Amino acid sequence: MAQYTTHSPSETMALGRRLGQALAGGRVVAFTGPLGAGKTTFCRGMAEGLGSTDPVQSPTFAIVNLYRGRVPFAHFDAYRIATAEDLETAGFYDYLENGAVAAVEWSENVAGLLGDDVVRVDIEVADENTRRIAISGAPEMAAPGDGPAVGADGARAARGQPEHPAFVKAAKSNKAGTVFALDSSGKAAGVCVLENGVVRYEKNLDAGRTHSETLLPLAIEAFEAAGLAPADVDLFAVTAGPGSFTGLRIGMSLVKGLALPAGTPAVGVSTLEALAEATLFVARPEGAVIVPALDARRSEVYWAAFDAAENRPRRLLPDTAGPAAGMLENDVFSGRDVFFVGDGAEICYNNNNCGPNIRRRYEGDLPVPIAKGAAFAALAVRETGPAAGLRPQYLRLSQAERERRERLEQEHRLRQ
Secondary structure, X not given: OEEEEEOOHHHHHHHHHHHHHHOOOOOEEEEEOOOOOOHHHHHHHHHHHOOOOOOOOOOOOOOEEEEOOOOOEEEEEOOOOOOHHHHHHOXXXXXXXXXXXXXXXXXXXXXXXXXXXEEEEEEEEOOOOOEEEEEEOOOOOOOOOOOOOEOOOOOEOOOOOOOOHHHHHHHHHOOOOEEEEEEOOOOOEEEEXXXXXXXXXXXXXXXXXXXXXXXXXXXXXXXXXXXXXXXXXXXXXXXXXXXXXXXXXXXHHHHHHHHHHHOOEEEEEEHHHHHHHHHHHHOOOXXXXXXXXXXXXXXXXXXXXXXXXXXXXXXXXXEEEEEOOOHHHOHHHOOOOEEEEOOOHHHXXXXXXXXXXXXXXXXXXXXXXXXXXXXXXXXXXXXXXXXXXXXXXXXXXXXXXXXHHHHHHHHHHHHO
16 A cells, blocks of 8 residues: 655646556545545546546535546446445446446445446545545556656556557647548448548438448548548547447547457547538538537436637536536536537527527538547547447437336346
């Protein structure tokens, strides 16, 4: 067990950042400590260490928030969780299986359900600013100010891939080499090819057929029209979710098939981030908060929030699944214009008290080119990975899984 003392929130964040840098996907970090101890502050640092630039907020009301980065970061609040069934319903085991790091606040409520290979972080309040932090079960951490720790075998504990050469150029010019992006997250399929930050080819198709029928021909057409072969691509991008469970798997499978033979890196982009990015090509939110929303059925939506005041959307809230009603009560919307976009825009608009500062994009308007949004969002990614590591981010269980669980629960009750 290692003991640390921090004297400010920034020092607590810095310690969390060092732990995040050392963690590989699939690890569980269990937190204990009183209310106000700084657990969420520590998690903000962890998210940064895992490569996320998303703003981290307490998951108290959502139970879990998911953040994108070098390694996905699932941030749980277990205050209202008591059983393995509760954990499973929240997606805990699915996130771990898909390679996320899971941080669990109030872990004492589920102490016997997290497994044996757990990193434990106990935070004790010494005074207003001072925290005594005990960490056990963690891999070797870098010294303050250093990069990720290097173990005895010479491998870095933080398993991020080295930057692709295209992003060395991107860091200087905000452009990359050739980016090939696919979207199959909804009813329509889309493809976009960027070359040095300029659209070389783009097509969106809603032919009323399945993605298994349309996506591969669409990709082949894009390669032929752009005069490219898969080996000519510097980076593949694909919408990683939320969205159609089947559609996401088809898109990721195709990208893996295109990228793996040449060892080309790939990146999964949040569908909601791609939708926000694409909005700027077809609308002028004029400084509003963009709320990309996808219909999740049962009057629920997948949604997030982005600030459109800058050249590209800046994330304000993480991807979330839940009821549309009440979403505008979050402080980020206070005094701001709001622009709903996506096939869940009408649901959001109709389930909130919307004044003249709240607008939505109508479904009959020009389609939002999500594949193009994914391509441009990929330009902002600084760390890529092998295509084999792509995993869909569902945010919740599929309808089939929910129905199966309900059936098993009913059978269990009948046997009692």
